[in-house]
Amino acid sequence: MEEPYCTADSKNHIDITKEEVEMCVSNIIAMNKAGRCHIAYNDNRGENNRLIKDYYFDSSMRKLLIGNITVEDFCYGLKNSKKEFEDEILYVFHKSLKLQRKCSEEETETVHLYIKVNVLDDYCIIISLHKEKYPLIPKYGNR
Numbered sequence: 001m002e003e004p005y006c007t008a009d010s011k012n013h014i015d016i017t018k019e020e021v022e023m024c025v026s027n028i029i030a031m032n033k034a035g036r037c038h039i040a041y042n043d044n045r046g047e048n049n050r051l052i053k054d055y056y057f058d059s060s061m062r063k064l065l066i067g068n069i070t071v072e073d074f075c076y077g078l079k080n081s082k083k084e085f086e087d088e089i090l091y092v093f094h095k096s097l098k099l100q101r102k103c104s105e106e107e108t109e110t111v112h113l114y115i116k117v118n119v120l121d122d123y124c125i126i127i128s129l130h131k132e133k134y135p136l137i138p139k140y141g142n143r
Contacts, residue, residue, distance in 0.1 A: 014089065016077040018140055024091050025071050027119050032066045036123040039066075047130035055099040055111065066126065069093055069115070072141025080118070090127065091117045094136035112136070 016024075031037045039062060041048055051057060073093040080088040093115040098108040114136060116128035 012079045012081055014077045014079055016074075016089070016091070018071065021071050021074045021091070021140070024117075024119050025069055025074070028069055028117060028124055029067055031119075031122075031124045032063060037063075037066055037126065038123065039126040039129055045128070048128065051111075051113075051130045053102075055101055057099055062129070065095060065097065065113075066115075069095070069117075070141070072138055073115075074139055074141075075136045076139065078116075088118055088120075091119065092136070093117065094132065094138055 028037065039048060041052075073095055075092045075094050078090040078092065080086055080090055095113045095115060096110055097113070099111045100106070100108050112132045112135075114128055114130055114132040115126065118125045118127055
């Protein structure tokens with residue numbers, strides 16, 4: 001199995017079993033369906049904001065995307081690098097979808113997404129939802 005492309009945060013990668021990923025995905029889907037899954041769009045999440053600014057990707061499309069995350073989309077887990085949240089695990093997923101760029105005559109283009117999720121007790125936060133910066137290799141599926 002190929003390893004994910006090494007990143008600056010690869011020292012924080014942690015081993016996560018397929019069963020743990022299955023539980024995580026199940027929780028994400030349930031929380032998304034219940035409206036308890038939120039995407040971070042604060043000022044330090046410029047890349048998340050840029051995706052919405054550059055492409056037609058409305059809230060219903062985002063909810064559908066999150067609701068369709070699978071175990072096969074999982075790439076790796078990370079320890080939260082923020083000191084006050086160091087006991088939390090972040091899950092990184094890859095999804096590809098066709099989106100239309102705003103201000104473009106092109107029909108659609110395939111956009112490869114980096115999705116980083118923090119699954120908490122009663123809600124989840126999509127910390128990152130933007131174009132990938134480097135190729136992500138799913139651990140249990142194919143790209």
